[in-house]
Amino acid sequence: MKSPALADDESCAAAIGRMGELDRELALIATTKAEAVEKASTAAEKAAEPLITERSGLFVQVQAYCVANRQRLTDGGRSKTATFPTGSAAWRLGRLRVLVDSVLKDTIIATLKKRGLTDLVRVKEDLDLAAVGKARDKVKRIKGISFEDPIEDFSVSPVTADLVERR
Numbered sequence: 001m002k003s004p005a006l007a008d009d010e011s012c013a014a015a016i017g018r019m020g021e022l023d024r025e026l027a028l029i030a031t032t033k034a035e036a037v038e039k040a041s042t043a044a045e046k047a048a049e050p051l052i053t054e055r056s057g058l059f060v061q062v063q064a065y066c067v068a069n070r071q072r073l074t075d076g077g078r079s080k081t082a083t084f085p086t087g088s089a090a091w092r093l094g095r096l097r098v099l100v101d102s103v104l105k106d107t108i109i110a111t112l113k114k115r116g117l118t119d120l121v122r123v124k125e126d127l128d129l130a131a132v133g134k135a136r137d138k139v140k141r142i143k144g145i146s147f148e149d150p151i152e153d154f155s156v157s158p159v160t161a162d163l164v165e166r167r
Helices: 009-068 102-114 129-134
Strands: 081-084 087-090
16 A cells, blocks of 8 residues: 655654554553453353363263273273273373483483483584674675675554553
């Protein structure tokens, strides 16, 4: 959409003022929307609460039943899933978790390197783009490195006055 050019400083000032009015109207719409979303979220959470509580209780009961009858339900441990007409219950072994004491991390890395277990140590190398930008003359002939001149941004900042809440 192409708009007509502004004729003078007065019309430019009026346009900036109108932009400020529009910003305030948009902020009001955003606030109204946020309040409506908050009300809907609160209502949904309140409606869901008894269902979540009931489901949690049923889960505990099903788990207790299945644990007590695991041998029969899993055919002596040959299966990891117990099938029922309305669904199933399953036992799955989670993944191994490796826990590292953050205080000893550097010591652990040094020990692994000493023992020749460098394949267990990750080394990450990356370009320092800020340094490359400062060394433009040194790297300009390296294939794969190019530079984009900075782009000038233009912004308009209407004067705003914060509203004070009245009592």
